[in-house]
Structure formats: structure tokens, C-alpha cells
Amino acid sequence: MFDPEKLKKLQEQKSRWEETTLQQSLADRPERMGQFLTTSGAPVERLYTPLDVASLDYERDLGFPGEYPFTRGIHATMHRGRLWTMRMFAGFGTAEETNARYKYLLDHGETGLSVAFDMPTLYGYDSDAPEALGEFGKCGVAVSSLADMEILFDGIPVDQITTSMTINSPAAVIWAMYIVMAEKRGIPMQVLGGTIQNDILKEFIAQKEFIFPPRPSMRLVVDTFEFGSKYLPRWNTISISGYHIREAGATAVQELAFTLADGFEYVRWGMERGLKVDEFAPRLSFFFNSHNDFFEEIAKFRAARRIWAREMRETFGAQDPRSWRLRFHTQTAGCSLTACQPENNIVRTAWQALAAVLGGTQSLHTNSMDEALALPSEYAVKIALRTQQLIAHESGVTHTVDPLAGSYFVEAMTNRIEQEVYRYFRQIEALGGVIPAIEKGFFQREIAEAAYRYQMEIDTHQRVIVGVNEYIEDEPIRIPLLEMDPHGYERQVARLERLRRERDNERVSSTLAALRQAARGTENTMPYILNCVRAYATLGEIMGVFRQVFGEYREPTII
Amino acid sequence: MTDKKIRVLIAKPGLDGHDRGAKVIARALRDAGMEVVYTGIRQTPEMIVEAALQEDVDVVGLSILSGAHMALFPRIMDLMRQHGLDDVLVVAGGIIPDEDVPALQAMGVKGVFGPGTSTDTIVRFIREHLS
Structure with a gap:
């Protein structure tokens, strides 16, 4: 990109500058640190x-x-053409509580949804599984079956908005629940947009x-x-x-x-x-x-x-x-x-x-x-969303x-x-x-x-974190923190028990058996998962099939 | 005279896999001259207490960020008492709201360390309590 002759001259100029202006400056005003490092520890040069x-x-x-x-x-026009999707990762407690949060965020101008699931859901357990003790709704929303997914997106136009779901091991199952939730509202999967x-x-x-x-x-x-x-x-x-x-x-x-x-x-x-x-x-x-x-x-x-x-x-x-x-x-x-x-x-x-x-x-x-400190309160999340809107509309950085x-x-x-x-x-x-x-x-x-x-x-104070190792205050925290429905867990367990009682349990067994067969072979499991979900098999039941067939992994423990 | 090395079990109860803090603390305690055993993630209260017994530790450090501490810690403390581990120092770290700290201390968790705590503070705390 640069003319080699000019670069050569520039090198000479730079050496001259280092010996004169820079030397003088360093003598008068030494630099604050011997080495300047990025957050990742990579060296940053002076110039x-x-x-x-x-x-x-x-x-x-x-x-x-x-x-x-x-x-x-x-994109050729980047943010001049379309702003980024403002997508706030959100989820806590029951599907009802999180549904209300989504509506709040959409009302305040967010343009895409992003689901945070709770720990039992992330590990493929129903809310009332023994492994889920104490974890219900703590880090995200609990989704144990299609019934929860239906409540989670109740009144939200899933044919018009894209949804991102942070789900990994049980991704195929949760995706199937989203697809069937839309299907039951007459929205074909072809039009659904989003991410797992x-x-x-x-x-x-x-x-x-x-x-x-x-x-x-x-x-x-x-x-x-x-x-x-x-x-x-x-x-x-x-x-x-x-x-x-x-x-x-x-x-x-x-x-x-x-x-x-x-x-x-x-x-x-x-x-x-x-x-x-x-x-x-x-x-x-x-x-x-x-x-x-x-x-x-x-x-x-x-x-x-x-x-x-x-x-x-x-x-x-x-x-x-x-x-x-x-x-x-x-x-x-x-x-x-x-x-x-x-x-x-x-x-x-x-x-x-x-x-x-x-x-x-x-x-x-x-x-x-x-x-x-906690999952975000409405007050805190609104400021976070507004931060994006401020960048988008007031800073001018999107113009080019x-x-x-x-x-x-x-x-x-x-x-x-x-x-x-x-x-x-x-x-x-x-x-x-x-x-x-x-x-x-x-x-x-x-x-x-x-x-x-x-x-x-x-x-060792080589890195200053304001409020943590410098500029420390001993003030109590004054912002309001999120409070969840204290009866959410009981309501979730009651819903699960009713679901297991009222659904067609023969259909559940037969769809799970068909999934087990498919999992043992090499066929694509998605159609089988969809059938289990349509029968209202729970997340724990479907993931239980895979746990049986695939076994569970233990990682090497490394400090 | 050489002191016996302090033996520490760092354990992660519950489902959350956020093990950054647990590993950093494990290493810092080791660098401070303690013997450290790390359980790895997803440990039940039974597994943790069993490990504390087997390893004959002086300290159990519980790391949790999922918010399930109020359900899991009482079980761990009960099991420790049942197994005669009353003299083992129990400390905890992670995302633990201030309002839960008095209840945890009442059940025998001696120190609760939130985000931003320096590793030196924890080393000092352990040494002071075991001396």
C-alpha cells in the first residue's frame, strides 16, 4: 500500500524523532509504565x-x-442500511415471568429475543428432577416441556421476530419445542427465524x-x-x-x-x-x-x-x-x-x-x-438497552x-x-x-x-480495576435487585405433574421408543424429537433417551 | 520446625460449570504453599463430603455461581457434621447475595467471598483461621 521509497524515508524520520523529540520528552516526562499491555496481555507500542x-x-x-x-x-452499507439487532439475553423463574420480561423489552425497543434457560434445562433435566435441587429458575427460565415453551412465547409474534436460544446439549430438543409451539399457532417452520x-x-x-x-x-x-x-x-x-x-x-x-x-x-x-x-x-x-x-x-x-x-x-x-x-x-x-x-x-x-x-x-x-450480583432488574436492563439506542442514534458512529x-x-x-x-x-x-x-x-x-x-x-496492582483494587469505597449497594416469584417453583412442579397426568402417555412412550431406535442407528433424530415434543414428552424424558444411548461424559479435571 | 501443609478441597456443588474462579483459587492456594484437591464440576453434597473425608482436608472451599447455594449448602454442612468434620474450615465464593451471608455463617460457613476478592485475602483468611 505504501511506496517503498517513502517508507525508507519514514524509517529515517522515525529514528530521528526517537533520538530527538522522543528522548527529550521521556527525559522530561517518563512514561507511566515500563510496558503497556492490552487486557489480553499483548504489548502495545507507543506509536x-x-x-x-x-x-x-x-x-x-x-x-x-x-x-x-x-x-x-x-454488508456494503453496514449500519447505514440496518442497525444491528438489539437482542437482550433474558430469562428467569417461570415461563410466565420471562414472557412478561420479553414484552417489557419489546415495548422499550428491543428488536430480537434471546432466551436464557435455567441450569436444569441446560442440562436436560425437568424442574422437579433430584439433580435440579435449588437450581430452578435461578440462572434463566425453566422450560421442561412444550407447555412451558407455549407460555414463554404467548402473545409474541414469532413469525415476525427472530429468537436466539442459548441452549447446547439439549439444543435439538428445545429447538423442536420452539418449532412445535409455532406449528400449533399455524406458523410453518419455513418462516421461523432465529438461532440455537x-x-x-x-x-x-x-x-x-x-x-x-x-x-x-x-x-x-x-x-x-x-x-x-x-x-x-x-x-x-x-x-x-x-x-x-x-x-x-x-x-x-x-x-x-x-x-x-x-x-x-x-x-x-x-x-x-x-x-x-x-x-x-x-x-x-x-x-x-x-x-x-x-x-x-x-x-x-x-x-x-x-x-x-x-x-x-x-x-x-x-x-x-x-x-x-x-x-x-x-x-x-x-x-x-x-x-x-x-x-x-x-x-x-x-x-x-x-x-x-x-x-x-x-x-x-x-x-x-x-x-x-443477580439477574438483571427491569431498571438495570432498560439502561443497558438504552445504551445501545444511544450508540445507534446519538454517537454518529453508524454513519460510515x-x-x-x-x-x-x-x-x-x-x-x-x-x-x-x-x-x-x-x-x-x-x-x-x-x-x-x-x-x-x-x-x-x-x-x-x-x-x-x-x-x-x-x-499485584499491575492492572487497575476501578472500585476493585483502586478507588475502593465501602458503600452499600443502592440499586434495586430483581425479586422473583417465591412460589414459581411450586407452580412449575404442579404444571409438570398435571402435564404428565393429562397427556396421552401411550403416545409419549411410543414416540420415545421410536427416538431411542433412531438414536441407536444413524438416522437424523430431528423428526423423532419433534414427534416426542408434539406428544408433550418432557425435556428430561427426551434427554433421558439420549443419556441412555450415548452415555455421559466426564472431563479431565485441570487446574 | 516445619508446619504441616494446609490441605484444601475446592469443590463445585450444583450444576453450574463456571469454574474459572474455582481454578484460580485452587492455583493461588497451591502457590501459597497449600495442598489443593479440586473436585471438578457438578458435585453433589454427598460427593463433596466424601472427598473431604477421603482427602483428610483442613479446609473446604465451595464455589458456586448458579444461585443454588441456599439449597445445597445446608445439606453439605449437615453431612459434614454427620461425618464428624466439624473442625474443617468451610469457606465459599461465587455469586452469593449479601442477604444470604448471615444464614450461611449461622450454618457454619466461616467466610463468604464475593467477586473482586483478591486471592491474598483468601489465603490470609485461611491461615488466620487455622493458626
């Missing part, structure tokens, strides 16, 4: 110039938005909500790819997630490298099933974290698009440009929130959200200030596409992240691929290492 991006080739590395390699964004997270690999790596061993888990994922590509053309059958990898302590580079490696693993599995890459790759979507380090996050998003596009085209032979485009949802970093001085979290979230927007996100969740392109710093950092991601790709490959690397505890160890380093930086 970036064209010399740091000397090999950048505009056409090859950046291109135009909406075109390969999509570094500048996946369905990213089991990152569960083994970071979030740990796995149930079955990796390979049968992957089979269920591919079943959803295959089913979705045939019947639900508007559905994202997976949201390949770096978010939880980052939350577990990974660096920005690790988040991106492990997530993209997972993405390629899904592509391989889909192709091994016999699907053509362009049949399912356009429906693969991503989910990233936006942490504290503003420029590092923006560079990460840009590098993500470039790497995915290149690998999909060059390595996997995808020809449809939609298969090259990395579409992603972003959530601001939950792990960056502090329990003390929670109001400060509004500000943290705002700049993390701004980084996501500048990084070209398609969809965004902004955390509420109270999330290090990829405004930070060409920044020597941002481009240099984008390149660095890309190089380091490829270094991880080679390491993972040397271990035999993603699943062997999981089984060997490679990712888990890398993440634990980074998490420990970060904590030590805080404990």
Missing part, C-alpha cells in the same frame, strides 16, 4: 506508523464491505454444559444442520461461540483461535455427513465477547471475518459468498463487571458495546449493571462503514491477532484436531493459565 503495516495490501487484506475478505464488514447456540465444542472447552461425550454430541449438532438446511432456511442452526471461552479467562487471541477452530470442525463434520459446504455454511453464525480493551476487540472482530472468509473459500472450497461471511452476535463482557460500585458497569458496558458496533456486529446484548480501517494501530493489531490465531491453529492441528485437543485438556489448560495470569495482574 504506530505506516511502517507497522508496510505489507498491508488494501485489496487483498481489506477490500470493500460486503465483499471478500469482508474485513470491513459483511448448539455449540457443543465450546462447552467442553469452557462453559462445561456438556452431557454426552464429544462424538455423539457432534452427531446431534449435524442432525440440526441437516434438518435446518432442508426445512428452516432462515434459522441459524449454530452460534459458534467465543463468548464463554473468553469469560472463562481466555485472551482475545485464544477466544478467536479456539472459536474459529471449532467452526472449521463443524464444517468438517457437516461435510463428512455428506452435506455440501454451501448447503449449510451460510447458516453458521458466531458469537463473540466484547471485553474492556477497546481497540483489541475491534481488531479481533475484523480479523475474525478475514480468517473465516479465507479459510472457507481456500480450505473448504465454499463458492457461495454467504458461506464466506462471518456473521456474529456480541455480548459485552460479563466477567468485566464488578459487584462493587455497580453503576460503573454502565460505563464499561457502553464502551464495550461501542467496540462491537465499530467491529461490525450483527446483533448485540449489553449487560446490565447489576449482573455481578468500518471507520477505524486504515488506522495504523488497528490494522497492525488486526494483523497481529490473525498471525497469533494461525499459530494456535497449527498447535491444535498438531494435537490431532479440536476433539483430541479437548480430550487432552489443551484448551482448558491454556484458558486456566490466562485466567490466573489476569487475576495475578489485578492482585
Whole structure:
């Protein structure tokens, strides 16, 4: 991009500047720290110039938005054409309580739904299972059967709004419940739009909500790819997630490298099933974290698009440009929130959200200030949603596409992240691929290492966290926290008991038996799951079939 | 004279898989010279108390972020008493609302550490209580 002669002159000028102006300045005013590091611990230089991006080739590395390699964004007009979807992750207690929260959020201008399920649901247990003791509705909404799903979306136009569901091991079952809920309202599955997270690999790596061993888990994922590509053309059958990898302590580079490696693993599995890459790759979507380090996050998003596009085209032979485009949802970093001085979290979230927007996100969740203490209150979640609306309508950053392109710093950092991601790709490959690397505890160890380093930086005051290790106050928390219906659990159990009594139990048994048969063979399980759901078999019953057939996984324990 | 090393069990009761804090604490205690056993995730109260017995620990650290502590901790404390582990120091960390702390202390959880606690604070707390 730069004339070599001019670069040479620039190098001379830079050396001169270092010896004169800089030296003088350092003598007068030494820098505050010996080394400046990003949140991920990567060094940041004092100054970036064209010399740091000397090999950048505009056409090859950046291109135009909406075109390969999509570094500048996946749409030609980006947020000038359409704003990102404002999608607040929400769920608590019973389906009734969460339904009311969705309506509240929609009334205040959110443009997409995102379901948070409770722990028993995430692990495929009914609310009244012994394993679910004390967990009902605590971290999300309880959905034990189609009946709960019907209440959850009551009065919500699911043919017009897209819904994202954070569900992994039981993803196929919860998806089936959503499909049948719509079907019973006369809405065919073909028109449904939304996302199931369905990213089991990152569960083994970071979030740990796995149930079955990796390979049968992957089979269920591919079943959803295959089913979705045939019947639900508007559905994202997976949201390949770096978010939880980052939350577990990974660096920005690790988040991106492990997530993209997972993405390629899904592509391989889909192709091994016999699907053509362009049949399912356009429906693969991503989910990233936006942490504290503003420029590092923006560079990460840009590098993500470039790497995915290149690998999909060059390595996997995808020809449809939609298969090259990395579409992603972003959530601001939950792990960056502090329990003390929670109001400060509004500000943290705002700049993390701004980084996501500048990084070209398609969809965004902004955390509420109270999330290090509890699930969000209405008061807190409204401010979080308003934060997105403020960025969208008042900041002016949406007026032009990829405004930070060409920044020597941002481009240099984008390149660095890309190089380091490829270094991880080679390491993972040397271990035999993603699943062997999981089984060997490679990712888990890398993440634990980074998490420990970060904590030590805080404990030794190398890293200042406002309110935590500096500017500490001993003030009580003054914001209102969410209070849930104290009788929710009893109502949920009563509903489940009534359901088990009143449904056609012979039909439940026969559909479960048919599913068991299918699970033992190689057929796609989705049609069988749908039949179980239509008969009002519960989540625990359906997942129980898979537990029997596939067995349960225990991870290697790594500190 | 060399002191006997403090033995610690770090345990994750309940269903949540958020093990970042548990692992960081396990490592920090180890770096502080303690012997640390980590149970891994998804432990029932029975499994935790069994491990505490088997490993003959001085301290049990419970890490929980799911909000199920008020259902699970009383069972753990009861089982510990039943197995004669009354002298084992029990501490807890994770997302535990302030309003639950008095009840947890009354059932014998000596220290409750929320987000933002430095690892030094926890090391010091354990040493002071065992000295």
C-alpha cells in the first residue's frame, strides 16, 4: 500500500524523532509504565506508523464491505442500511415471568429475543428432577416441556421476530419445542427465524454444559444442520461461540483461535455427513465477547471475518459468498463487571458495546449493571438497552462503514491477532484436531493459565480495576435487585405433574421408543424429537433417551 | 520446625460449570504453599463430603455461581457434621447475595467471598483461621 521509497524515508524520520523529540520528552516526562499491555496481555507500542503495516495490501487484506475478505464488514452499507439487532439475553423463574420480561423489552425497543434457560434445562433435566435441587429458575427460565415453551412465547409474534436460544446439549430438543409451539399457532417452520447456540465444542472447552461425550454430541449438532438446511432456511442452526471461552479467562487471541477452530470442525463434520459446504455454511453464525480493551476487540472482530472468509473459500472450497461471511452476535463482557460500585458497569458496558458496533456486529446484548450480583432488574436492563439506542442514534458512529480501517494501530493489531490465531491453529492441528485437543485438556489448560495470569495482574496492582483494587469505597449497594416469584417453583412442579397426568402417555412412550431406535442407528433424530415434543414428552424424558444411548461424559479435571 | 501443609478441597456443588474462579483459587492456594484437591464440576453434597473425608482436608472451599447455594449448602454442612468434620474450615465464593451471608455463617460457613476478592485475602483468611 505504501511506496517503498517513502517508507525508507519514514524509517529515517522515525529514528530521528526517537533520538530527538522522543528522548527529550521521556527525559522530561517518563512514561507511566515500563510496558503497556492490552487486557489480553499483548504489548502495545507507543506509536504506530505506516511502517507497522508496510505489507498491508488494501485489496487483498481489506477490500470493500460486503465483499471478500469482508474485513470491513459483511454488508456494503453496514449500519447505514440496518442497525444491528438489539437482542437482550433474558430469562428467569417461570415461563410466565420471562414472557412478561420479553414484552417489557419489546415495548422499550428491543428488536430480537434471546432466551436464557435455567441450569436444569441446560442440562436436560425437568424442574422437579433430584439433580435440579435449588437450581430452578435461578440462572434463566425453566422450560421442561412444550407447555412451558407455549407460555414463554404467548402473545409474541414469532413469525415476525427472530429468537436466539442459548441452549447446547439439549439444543435439538428445545429447538423442536420452539418449532412445535409455532406449528400449533399455524406458523410453518419455513418462516421461523432465529438461532440455537448448539455449540457443543465450546462447552467442553469452557462453559462445561456438556452431557454426552464429544462424538455423539457432534452427531446431534449435524442432525440440526441437516434438518435446518432442508426445512428452516432462515434459522441459524449454530452460534459458534467465543463468548464463554473468553469469560472463562481466555485472551482475545485464544477466544478467536479456539472459536474459529471449532467452526472449521463443524464444517468438517457437516461435510463428512455428506452435506455440501454451501448447503449449510451460510447458516453458521458466531458469537463473540466484547471485553474492556477497546481497540483489541475491534481488531479481533475484523480479523475474525478475514480468517473465516479465507479459510472457507481456500480450505473448504465454499463458492457461495454467504458461506464466506462471518456473521456474529456480541455480548459485552460479563466477567468485566464488578459487584462493587455497580453503576460503573454502565460505563464499561457502553464502551464495550461501542467496540462491537465499530467491529461490525450483527446483533448485540449489553449487560446490565447489576449482573455481578443477580439477574438483571427491569431498571438495570432498560439502561443497558438504552445504551445501545444511544450508540445507534446519538454517537454518529453508524454513519460510515468500518471507520477505524486504515488506522495504523488497528490494522497492525488486526494483523497481529490473525498471525497469533494461525499459530494456535497449527498447535491444535498438531494435537490431532479440536476433539483430541479437548480430550487432552489443551484448551482448558491454556484458558486456566490466562485466567490466573489476569487475576495475578489485578492482585499485584499491575492492572487497575476501578472500585476493585483502586478507588475502593465501602458503600452499600443502592440499586434495586430483581425479586422473583417465591412460589414459581411450586407452580412449575404442579404444571409438570398435571402435564404428565393429562397427556396421552401411550403416545409419549411410543414416540420415545421410536427416538431411542433412531438414536441407536444413524438416522437424523430431528423428526423423532419433534414427534416426542408434539406428544408433550418432557425435556428430561427426551434427554433421558439420549443419556441412555450415548452415555455421559466426564472431563479431565485441570487446574 | 516445619508446619504441616494446609490441605484444601475446592469443590463445585450444583450444576453450574463456571469454574474459572474455582481454578484460580485452587492455583493461588497451591502457590501459597497449600495442598489443593479440586473436585471438578457438578458435585453433589454427598460427593463433596466424601472427598473431604477421603482427602483428610483442613479446609473446604465451595464455589458456586448458579444461585443454588441456599439449597445445597445446608445439606453439605449437615453431612459434614454427620461425618464428624466439624473442625474443617468451610469457606465459599461465587455469586452469593449479601442477604444470604448471615444464614450461611449461622450454618457454619466461616467466610463468604464475593467477586473482586483478591486471592491474598483468601489465603490470609485461611491461615488466620487455622493458626
